[in-house]
Amino acid sequence: MQKKLLISTIYLGVFLAGFSGKAQNQPAPGSQPLSYDPPGSTDTRSKPIELPVRRTYSFEGSGVRVSTDFEGARLNELTQLNDTLFTAVIRPENAPINMSPWYAFKVWADSARPVYIRMTYQNGRHRYYPKISSEGQRWQPLDSASFFPGDSVATMRLAAGPDTLWIAAQEMILLRHVQVWADSLDRLPFVSKQTVGYSAQQRPIIALSVGKPDSKRVLAVISRQHPPEVTGYLAMQAFVETIAGDSKLARRFRRKFETIVLPMINPDGVANGHWRHNTGGIDLNRDWKYFRQPETAVVRDFLTKEVSRQQARVYFGLDFHSTWNDIYYVFDEKTTPYATSLTQQWLTGVEGVIPGYKANQSASGTESPISKNWFFTQFGADAVTYEVGDNTPRDDLRVKGQVAAVEMMKLLLKQR
Ligand SMILES: [Zn+2]
Structure with missing residues (x-):
């Protein structure tokens, strides 16, 4: 998509200034991504929900x-x-x-x-x-x-x-705030925004394309499957703004890669003040094998169509969430050496930049029906569920998102 004039660059905080993060070595809330699901919560056939009382x-x-x-x-x-x-x-x-x-x-x-x-x-x-x-x-x-x-x-x-x-419970970031942010990026000549489909309650599911449109090299980013997970969203924003930023690295990356961003894929859950589910009463991040819910189906259809039309390779999929502590859910060593190596190189890069930082990882296979595994089974992409702490200081998580983007761009530019 061709764009209008370049209007402004996006303000980025001073890189690394004031970073006060500590190593996150606390145990994860369960060593498997699904272990904190209560029994019966992972069947993704729609269930009734209690509608919110507005009074x-x-x-x-x-x-x-x-x-x-x-x-x-x-x-x-x-x-x-x-x-x-x-x-x-x-x-x-x-x-x-x-x-x-x-x-x-x-x-x-x-x-x-x-x-x-x-x-x-x-x-x-x-x-x-x-x-x-x-x-x-x-x-x-x-x-x-x-x-x-x-x-x-x-x-x-x-x-x-x-x-x-x-x-x-957290800063309120609703669909309208996401639209304002996406529109501010959309003014850049190398960004385009579109509505790729609708939620069950007909709210738009929006996507941003950053960088080279129709590129054969794609980085995919999704966020807000779980409505309250605002810190993951804030880290995603910093990540995307860094890729859309004015650095030499970002400009070089954008000439080769297209970054496709779906910043809020559960807008109904957010609007209804949900704890976790969509209006089908379902945890969307358990539906990436079944696609019974409109929101996951929209994202699947859009990404598979774009990738096949562009004959692109998806190098990496990143899904931003929040939990008690910062943690990266990664693939285990049985999952292809290709997949494992990108993530480990990336996290080593991140650790090298932030003094004293040790990436807290939890590894698993590709069986569970979560988006990370779909990126792998659908596209052969390496992928990470990137969990940001609920209470991580907001300046720190911006820095983490920025560093994560810089190291990701450096790594992907080295790939063939
Ligand atoms: Zn989550």
Whole structure:
């Protein structure tokens, strides 16, 4: 696709400045990618979900209002216990489900007053430290003296007042934010954006092409299969912005390679404030053998069509996620030497750049129905499920995404 004028380059933070990441050697949450799936959660035939309740709770005596009447909200029930204490129930879209309780709501009051909200998680344990915002765009962690986490219960003290306070499990990055980001990249002459299909609720699934259109050399990037996994999305953004950046390396890479990016493949789950699933009630990252869900089928159809039309080779597939710690799910040594060698060279490169950094890896075969394995079985590509910690400092994960992109570009340019 031919592009218009070059308008601007994308701002990138000073490379490596202020990096404060530590080696991540903690054990992974299970040595196999699927081991944290509760029984019965991996069948990808559609199941019913509970639709979100979009409403504003009004407590006349105390003048407190709590609202879930916005995209991405989640809070299923709310009861007032006394003047300042409210109990909320946070339920998943359906169950069984991986325990990643997402929540998001707004609070305000007639006059300034403390409001305590005790969240009770059904089918889940506490995972996300609360973030607050005054407008839903810029977020910061709730002051630690105001948060009292338990196991299946967590209480927060909020300074409510006439101005709306937003509370969410992570920074809220909805489809509209992804569109703004994708449009800013689309202004570059070597980027094009398109809608490649639609989710079950008819939200667009968008793709970006960065670099040489119709190239025979492809790098594939996907993100947001799991709605709350915002840190993976932020690392993906830094990764893609580095490839679209102004460095000599990036320019050279773009002349040879096309990077195809699907930044949000579960837009319905995000809009409905889901913990993990799409509106078919399914974990999309367990559907890459069956393609029973519209979102996975759209991505499969688009990528296979593009790759075959261009007679391209997919060199690498990267799927960005979030979990407790930074971890790379890689192929084991039984999976072709070709596949193994690219990942290991890449991670060695990343370790060489970040002082003291040791890439935390977990290896497995290609059997499970996850996207990483589909990249391998469909295209013979090496692939990694790139998991970023929920609490990794945001500056650090940008740097990690940038370093990952630089080392990936260097490595792929060396391939024949
Ligand atoms: Zn995930």
